[in-house]
Amino acid sequence: MNSGEKAAMREYFKSLPVYSEFFDEAIDAIIASMDSGISAEKGRVLVELGAMNKDFWFLKNGFLKEMYRSPYAKEDSLFNMIPPSSIFVNEDTLFTNQRPKHYFSAYTSVEILRLREADYLILQQEYPVEMNLIYLSGTAEIQKIRRERLNMLRMNKTPDRIEWVQQRQRELYHIMDRITLAQYIGVSRASLYRAFEKKKKYQF
Amino acid sequence: MLSQKEVERLHYGLLSHIKLQGDLEFQALSELSSKFTLRTVPSGHTLWDLSSSNGDLNFILEGTFAEYLQRGSHSFILRFHRPNKFAFSEDLLLYSKRSDTYSKALSHAKVASLPSVHFQNALRQGGLGAKLVEALINLSMTEYRNTTYEMLQTSGTNRIHAALEQFPDLLHLIPRSELADYLGISRASLFRSLKEIGHE
Numbered sequence: 001m002n003s004g005e006k007a008a009m010r011e012y013f014k015s016l017p018v019y020s021e022f023f024d025e026a027i028d029a030i031i032a033s034m035d036s037g038i039s040a041e042k043g044r045v046l047v048e049l050g051a052m053n054k055d056f057w058f059l060k061n062g063f064l065k066e067m068y069r070s071p072y073a074k075e076d077s078l079f080n081m082i083p084p085s086s087i088f089v090n091e092d093t094l095f096t097n098q099r100p101k102h103y104f105s106a107y108t109s110v111e112i113l114r115l116r117e118a119d120y121l122i123l124q125q126e127y128p129v130e131m132n133l134i135y136l137s138g139t140a141e142i143q144k145i146r147r148e149r150l151n152m153l154r155m156n157k158t159p160d161r162i163e164w165v166q167q168r169q170r171e172l173y174h175i176m177d178r179i180t181l182a183q184y185i186g187v188s189r190a191s192l193y194r195a196f197e198k199k200k201k202y203q204f
Numbered sequence: 205m206l207s208q209k210e211v212e213r214l215h216y217g218l219l220s221h222i223k224l225q226g227d228l229e230f231q232a233l234s235e236l237s238s239k240f241t242l243r244t245v246p247s248g249h250t251l252w253d254l255s256s257s258n259g260d261l262n263f264i265l266e267g268t269f270a271e272y273l274q275r276g277s278h279s280f281i282l283r284f285h286r287p288n289k290f291a292f293s294e295d296l297l298l299y300s301k302r303s304d305t306y307s308k309a310l311s312h313a314k315v316a317s318l319p320s321v322h323f324q325n326a327l328r329q330g331g332l333g334a335k336l337v338e339a340l341i342n343l344s345m346t347e348y349r350n351t352t353y354e355m356l357q358t359s360g361t362n363r364i365h366a367a368l369e370q371f372p373d374l375l376h377l378i379p380r381s382e383l384a385d386y387l388g389i390s391r392a393s394l395f396r397s398l399k400e401i402g403h404e
Contacts, residue, residue: 072357072359072362072365072366077356078356079349079352079353080352091345091346091349129330135338136334136337136338136341139341139342139345140298140299140341142345143294143341143345143348146349147282147294147344149352150282150351150352150355151275151282153352153355153356153388154280154355154386154388155388156384156385156389156390182358186355186388191358
């Protein structure tokens with residue numbers, strides 16, 4: 001892992017609410033255990049996260065689409081957009097030992113780092129308290145973001161949802177095309193276009 | 205006080221969410237189960253509210269709750285809590301901050317409540333406490349994920365279908381105005397969609 005990758009990982013851990021210097025040794029050990037970067041070109045599905053993969057993945061650069069199969073749509077649907085400096089996992093496999101219902105594809109070209117499950121288990125033995133707290137804090141952050149987004153999806157006016165993305169997810173707002181933005185905020189393309197027309201303000 | 209049957213239900217409920225290892229953790233879980241107390245909540249009463257200062261962990265034995273999120277002067281349903289599931293304020297219990305949500309019983313309810321002091325003690329001891337928090341976070345993540353599926357449907361009809369799949373009795377639980385807010389659609393759209401699927 002190069003120094004830029006190490007710095008990106010360290011920044012991520014420092015951004016967790018639970019972070020204090022107490023975690024530094026464990027964080028260094030995590031960083032030392034991580035694989036070097038994996039690159040994927042725009043559009044590629046990350047097959048590395050296969051059916052039984054329980055590794056922890058860190059998106060260093062680029063944006064990922066988290067996709068799922070909706071019973072109400074003919075094509076696979078967007079569940080979420082993953083911005084840089086995020087951890088992502090096969091949730092179903094990791095939490096409930098089931099086949100993953102979601103998969104990830106590169107929305108832009110991406111660079112990813114990996115902490116293998118086997119290495120995670122070794123680290124857990126060496127730093128049980130720190131690893132538990134980091135794990136809990138990391139998953140709690142994902143949960144908080146999910147709750148916030150759900151609040152946005154409950155807004156019954158499209159312009160309010162657009163404004164939420166503009167304000168809370170600026171980075172995503174600037175990178176998403178209109179089709180992806182419509183999917184991200186759970187409205188039809190027509191509704192998104194009407195909202196832009198009405199306000200005479202456009203995405204870009 | 206919980207009856208023996210209720211303690212057993214609670215114990216199995218906890219067991220279904222936490223992966224235990226070794227006899228010590230099983231024993232710790234039994235001890236923790238015995239610290240829950242029975243609470244009855246009449247329909248319309250709150251399990252916790254915006255001014256609550258302690259986050260108790262509740263396990264629902266009977267009845268259904270709706271958790272409301274306050275946004276400005278308006279509040280809307282964030283999620284439902286049903287029998288054999290946990291109900292708790294994430295803000296109070298996990299983040300020790302003021303709750304942005306309150307939970308109201310939609311029908312007469314019975315819950316087993318673990319006072320926050322016992323929850324915090326279990327957490328401090330690590331082991332079972334850490335596993336319990338992990339289970340609670342995972343449960344919330346899964347609930348939010350399932351509800352997000354509903355909300356990502358662009359048509360009102362599909363949202364209702366997706367919501368009914370999760371909560372078959374949803375239409376009988378809350379008034380239509382709240383249901384429209386819950387689904388993030390206008391009342392007119394709700395009535396049109398309900399008519400379309402033969403529920404009005």
